[in-house]
Amino acid sequence: MGRKFFVGGNWKCNGTIDEVKKIVNLLNDGKVPSQDCVEVVVSPPYVFLPLVKSSLRPDFHVAAQNCWVKKGGAFTGEVSAEMLKNLEVPWVILGHSERRALLGETNEFVGDKVAYALSQGLKVIACVGETLEQREAGSTVDVVAAQTKAIAEKVKDWTNIVLAYEPVWAIGTGKVASPAQAQEVHCELRKWLHANTSPEVAAKTRIIYGGSVNGANSKELAGQPDLDGFLVGGASLKPEFIDIINAAE
Numbered sequence: 001m002g003r004k005f006f007v008g009g010n011w012k013c014n015g016t017i018d019e020v021k022k023i024v025n026l027l028n029d030g031k032v033p034s035q036d037c038v039e040v041v042v043s044p045p046y047v048f049l050p051l052v053k054s055s056l057r058p059d060f061h062v063a064a065q066n067c068w069v070k071k072g073g074a075f076t077g078e079v080s081a082e083m084l085k086n087l088e089v090p091w092v093i094l095g096h097s098e099r100r101a102l103l104g105e106t107n108e109f110v111g112d113k114v115a116y117a118l119s120q121g122l123k124v125i126a127c128v129g130e131t132l133e134q135r136e137a138g139s140t141v142d143v144v145a146a147q148t149k150a151i152a153e154k155v156k157d158w159t160n161i162v163l164a165y166e167p168v169w170a171i172g173t174g175k176v177a178s179p180a181q182a183q184e185v186h187c188e189l190r191k192w193l194h195a196n197t198s199p200e201v202a203a204k205t206r207i208i209y210g211g212s213v214n215g216a217n218s219k220e221l222a223g224q225p226d227l228d229g230f231l232v233g234g235a236s237l238k239p240e241f242i243d244i245i246n247a248a249e
């Protein structure tokens with residue numbers, strides 16, 4: 001398949017200057033496979049992006065956790081894609097379930113955000129995932145397909161998109177999806193891409209898993225054929241993040 005393994009670390013709304021410096025030192029000292037084998041992108045809060053970017057090892061990269069849906073201007077509190085480009089931040093996470101749930105980001109809004117960020121030269125980690133209620137109702141595939149469709153309707157070139165499947169019921173709960181559960185949805189997402197974008201997009205797009213990934217469960221998850229990496233929350237702030245990156249081997 002030849003898809004380079006991708007490990008993202010979503011720090012969420014966490015950290016102080018001292019804590020961030022400690023995490024960066026931990027990452028800089030970590031023994032990990034070469035960039036040819038794994039792509040590592042860490043995502044601190046906006047306010048720490050310059051500090052992390054300036055002190056992080058050169059084989060790791062940074063992402064913002066969000067950006068605004070259009071060109072900057074009278075949008076108090078927002079951070080534009082142009083600003084991230086100006087800071088030379090290459091990646092941005094968009095559509096995280098916490099933003100969909102807490103801030104009401106709709107599928108269409110996320111699709112617009114992905115399209116605009118790509119248009120400004122950013123690379124995007126686009127998040128999809130179902131709630132426990134939706135899974136228990138048997139709607140998982142319909143939900144993540146609709147979320148992906150809303151992106152595909154606004155985007156033609158998937159070169160700079162990594163798709164992150166993050167079941168909401170696994171985020172922050174310790175209830176990680178089983179390898180079989182993750183593989184099933186990743187396979188369905190790849191089939192959806194094959195049918196609705198192109199066989200090439202389906203073959204090349206990295207689909208990564210997020211939701212209670214840790215040093216103990218990452219190796220078995222990484223062994224699934226349609227799982228191309230991780231988007232890690234809590235464990236990305238800990239030394240075990242290095243173990244998760246090494247699951248790429």
Ligand SMILES: O=C(COP(=O)(O)O)NO
Nearest residue numbers: 010171172211212233234
């Ligand atoms: O939200 C997550 C996953 O968080 P956890 O690893 O803490 O479940 N990634 O974006």
